[in-house]
Every structure is written in structure tokens, then in C-alpha cells.
Amino acid sequence: MLFLPYPKTRREELYDRENELKELEEAISRGERLVLLLGMRRLGKSSLLNVALNELPNPSVKIDVRKTYSEYSSVNRYIIGKILLSSLSGKKLVEEVKSFLSRVRGITFSGMKVEITSKDFSITELLEALNEYGRERGRVVIAFDEAQYLRFGGATKYDGIIAYAMDNLENLTFILTGSEVGLLFDFLKFDNPEAPLFGRYHHDILLERFSKELSEEFLRRGFEEAGFSVREEEIEDAVEELDGIVGWLSLYGYIRATRKLNHEKALEEVLKEAKSVINTEISRLFAYSPRYRIILKAVALGYSRWSDIKDYLTLKLGYINDSNFSILIENLVKYGYVEKKEGRYTIPDPVLAKVFREI
Ligand SMILES: Nc1ncnc2c1ncn2[C@@H]1O[C@H](COP(=O)(O)OP(=O)(O)OP(=O)(O)O)[C@@H](O)[C@H]1O
Ligand SMILES: [Mg+2]
Known part of the structure; x- marks a missing residue:
């Protein structure tokens, strides 16, 4: 459903974005090692990433770094390592990668699970193992959604780790998404000669908001799919109010179609929702x-x-x-x-x- 208010995972649920999807998939198949997927909040970075990873013939792992940080208040190597390993666990993947992972110190297999069991664990060794696995499978893609949160790694320096992997692990591609673009670039420091990623090539894909026409068409199609009829002026007004920000447009459509609200009431609800999201998002900043x-x-x-x-x-x-x-x-x-x-x-x-x- 086009209006479903969660990150999308399948191409049929994704409106437009064919060009960006193609660009991302081609960058990976060309063997590029670092791709950045950038754009304001709610423009569909996570959705695009999910769809690309799902369509990819290669194995991939994705970590939502923002969620991880808010859950653990840290993203040190044990936490990120644990999530990387748990995304391999339970799948047929664990059988496939087992022989490669057996070289990584500090992890133990139990059935279909693989866990970190000692302080010796090194994320670099895990990446080396995934690189070996990638040699067999064409490539392994490692995606960090909202990668600016990797700056909270403490003693684990992800910029150095990514730089090492880019230079030495040819079968890995990293995709980093970021909505706080300034923070992401501050963390990656491509322009700082003292920094590990200085001067490294990165392929940037920038998600823009939809044009007025595309936004209106998105709403028309979504309402049609939901079997809910709306007036043309309401569509135009909604785009006027919400602009081409697909996250807000889909929320408006979802609220209206599922709760059978009129236009004004649905816009009010979007605003209410925005307030509650913003309050949680921004309260940390206001505390500073x-x-x-x-x-x-x-x-x-x-x-x-x-x-x-x-x-x-x-x-x-x-x-x-x-x-x-x-x-x-x-x-x-x-x-x-x-x-x-x-x-x-x-x-x-x-x-x-x-x-x-x-x-
Ligand atoms: N191309 C699209 N077609 C239809 N719906 C979309 C599309 N892109 C995003 N959406 C919807 O918009 C909302 C926001 O999308 P998503 O979470 O992927 O964006 P994001 O850029 O990752 O946002 P954030 O910065 O908050 O993490 C979701 O409800 C999703 O379903
Ligand atoms: Mg996202």
C-alpha cells in the first residue's frame, strides 16, 4: 500500500524513485565501496535502502544506527558487532558464513545463533571474514542507516574502520544514509588531511522532495488504491501544506483513508503527529x-x-x-x-x- 506509514521494503510500494534506485543498484554492482544516501528526514532514505537491499543478489546486512543508539546509548563495537551477527543468525546465511566467521576471535556458535563471547572481539576481523564471504558471493553490502550516530562509538572509531575496509576489503560495499547531513560529514571528515577517510571517493545520492505534480499524483494514486474519493482541490491544498515530503504526504493519506477523516481534520492530525515526533527528536537538543x-x-x-x-x-x-x-x-x-x-x-x-x- 502506497500510504502505509512505515519504511517500505518492496518496489511496488515505492512511488517514483526509479532513478535513485537504479543509481544505487548500479553503484553496488560496479563494486563501489562507499555510497552515501543523503536527504532530509522523511524523504524515503530507509525505504529506498530497504528496497535496494531486498532486490540485490548479494548478501547484505543493515543496521539502524539511530535506533541502536537510542536503545543502548552507545554504538561501541560489541553492540554493532552483536547486531551484525544477529542479522546473520537464524538464516541459512549462518551456515554459509560459518566457515569464514570461525576465524573471528571472540565469537561462539550455538545452533543457528552466533554471539560475541569475549572482549577479544574485533569488528575489523568480522569485516575481514565478511570480505572473504563476499569474494565467494560477489560482494557483501553493509548498510548503516543514519550513520551519523556512528560518532558515538566511543573507543570504536568507525571512520578508521571504514577507511581500512575501503582500502583493503575489496568485496565490501558500505552504504551510509544520513538525514543530519552536516553531522554525517563532520563525522566522516573527508576534507581533513588528518582524518582516516581524507580524500576517499564516495558516491553520493541525494534524495530530493517530490515536485508539486509528482506529489499530487502520489496522493491521487494512493487514494485510488485505498478506494477513497477526495476532491481535486483537497489534493492541491494538501501538497501546498505538506510540500513534496513523502513521509507527510503518505501520513496524510493514510490517516484520511483509514480513519475516514475530512481534509482539514486529517491535516490537523498530521500536525499533531509531527509535534509528538518533533518533541521526542528535538528534546535532546533543547536540553543542551x-x-x-x-x-x-x-x-x-x-x-x-x-x-x-x-x-x-x-x-x-x-x-x-x-x-x-x-x-x-x-x-x-x-x-x-x-x-x-x-x-x-x-x-x-x-x-x-x-x-x-x-x-
Ligand atoms: N517512494 C515512496 N513511495 C511511497 N511512500 C514512501 C516513499 N518513500 C518514503 N515513503 C513513506 O514515507 C515515510 C518516510 O519514509 P522513510 O522512513 O523511508 O524515510 P527516511 O528518509 O528514512 O526518514 P527518516 O529520516 O525519518 O529516517 C514512510 O512512511 C514511507 O512509507
Ligand atoms: Mg530513515
């Missing part, structure tokens, strides 16, 4: 500084110049020096909540802009 809230509000209200936003903040919360203010606003850009274009700041997501106006 209450100023983030006011800056977001200022930008959402239409202040777009650096100095106007700073004035608004000063009026509300008192003096802040220039460099501290710059750090705060640039952080919001890195998190993707704020966009900076030609020296002007905006909130790229109209639904979030509405939420921030009221915070």
Missing part, C-alpha cells in the same frame, strides 16, 4: 541549550538574516556573543532543521515550520 528553541521559532516566524535572528534571540533570552550564536545556528543547519542558502536561513520542512512557530 534553551536558545535552540527560540532560534527555531525566529526562523519559523520568517526571520532569515543572521543578525535578525540573533536580535530576536537577544530580545527573548538576553545577550549572546556572535561566535556562540553562530555555533548554535550552524548546529541547527547540521541537524537539518534549518537550511542556509545565500546567507538566508529557512526551515525547509513546512510542517516543522508550523510546529516551531508555536514552540
Whole structure:
């Protein structure tokens, strides 16, 4: 179902995105070692990744690093190793990879499961084993969804590990997705000569929002599929309000079609849902500084110049020096909540802009 409000896994559920899917699949089949799948939140990165991995003839493992971090408050090598191994466990895969994994220190097999049982475990050794397996199977794809969270690895330095794998393990492809694009690049540090990934080639695929026409067509098709009739003006208005952000469009469609709500009520529900999502997402940021809230509000209200936003903040919360203010606003850009274009700041997501106006 097109409107199903969870990350999609099959091509039939994915609207458009043929080009991006083809680009991703071709990069993998060409043997590229590092692919980045970038784009704002709710544009369908996880969905695209799922569909690509499902269609791939090669074995693959995927780790949702954001979820892992929120569950364990860390992504050290034992945690990531455990998840990598559990995604191999239970499948016929475990039989297939067993002979390769037997070289990895610190892991033990029990039936169809394989577990980390000692501190000797090294993620590099596990990748070396998967590389050997990849030699046999053409390639193994390792995907880190929301890879910017790998920065919380503590003593486990994933940038160094990925750099080592890129240089030495030719049968592995890494796919990293990231919605907090600035944070992801801060973590990968391709431009820093001191950093392990300095100058490494990466194939970037950027997911954009849908055009107005594509968005309207998405809603028409989804409602048709759900057997729910809506007026053309409502479709146009929904796209006006939600823009080409497929996550919001599908949520609107899902709520409307399943709960039989009218247009206005469904839009209200989307906003309500956005508020609750945002509150959880952003509360961590607000805990660092209450100023983030006011800056977001200022930008959402239409202040777009650096100095106007700073004035608004000063009026509300008192003096802040220039460099501290710059750090705060640039952080919001890195998190993707704020966009900076030609020296002007905006909130790229109209639904979030509405939420921030009221915070
Ligand atoms: N091409 C598509 N066609 C239909 N629905 C889609 C498409 N892409 C995404 N969706 C829907 O939009 C929502 C968001 O998608 P998804 O979780 O894949 O995005 P994301 O970019 O990974 O978001 P986040 O940054 O929050 O992780 C989901 O409900 C999904 O079903
Ligand atoms: Mg995602």
C-alpha cells in the first residue's frame, strides 16, 4: 500500500524513485565501496535502502544506527558487532558464513545463533571474514542507516574502520544514509588531511522532495488504491501544506483513508503527529541549550538574516556573543532543521515550520 506509514521494503510500494534506485543498484554492482544516501528526514532514505537491499543478489546486512543508539546509548563495537551477527543468525546465511566467521576471535556458535563471547572481539576481523564471504558471493553490502550516530562509538572509531575496509576489503560495499547531513560529514571528515577517510571517493545520492505534480499524483494514486474519493482541490491544498515530503504526504493519506477523516481534520492530525515526533527528536537538543528553541521559532516566524535572528534571540533570552550564536545556528543547519542558502536561513520542512512557530 502506497500510504502505509512505515519504511517500505518492496518496489511496488515505492512511488517514483526509479532513478535513485537504479543509481544505487548500479553503484553496488560496479563494486563501489562507499555510497552515501543523503536527504532530509522523511524523504524515503530507509525505504529506498530497504528496497535496494531486498532486490540485490548479494548478501547484505543493515543496521539502524539511530535506533541502536537510542536503545543502548552507545554504538561501541560489541553492540554493532552483536547486531551484525544477529542479522546473520537464524538464516541459512549462518551456515554459509560459518566457515569464514570461525576465524573471528571472540565469537561462539550455538545452533543457528552466533554471539560475541569475549572482549577479544574485533569488528575489523568480522569485516575481514565478511570480505572473504563476499569474494565467494560477489560482494557483501553493509548498510548503516543514519550513520551519523556512528560518532558515538566511543573507543570504536568507525571512520578508521571504514577507511581500512575501503582500502583493503575489496568485496565490501558500505552504504551510509544520513538525514543530519552536516553531522554525517563532520563525522566522516573527508576534507581533513588528518582524518582516516581524507580524500576517499564516495558516491553520493541525494534524495530530493517530490515536485508539486509528482506529489499530487502520489496522493491521487494512493487514494485510488485505498478506494477513497477526495476532491481535486483537497489534493492541491494538501501538497501546498505538506510540500513534496513523502513521509507527510503518505501520513496524510493514510490517516484520511483509514480513519475516514475530512481534509482539514486529517491535516490537523498530521500536525499533531509531527509535534509528538518533533518533541521526542528535538528534546535532546533543547536540553543542551534553551536558545535552540527560540532560534527555531525566529526562523519559523520568517526571520532569515543572521543578525535578525540573533536580535530576536537577544530580545527573548538576553545577550549572546556572535561566535556562540553562530555555533548554535550552524548546529541547527547540521541537524537539518534549518537550511542556509545565500546567507538566508529557512526551515525547509513546512510542517516543522508550523510546529516551531508555536514552540
Ligand atoms: N517512494 C515512496 N513511495 C511511497 N511512500 C514512501 C516513499 N518513500 C518514503 N515513503 C513513506 O514515507 C515515510 C518516510 O519514509 P522513510 O522512513 O523511508 O524515510 P527516511 O528518509 O528514512 O526518514 P527518516 O529520516 O525519518 O529516517 C514512510 O512512511 C514511507 O512509507
Ligand atoms: Mg530513515
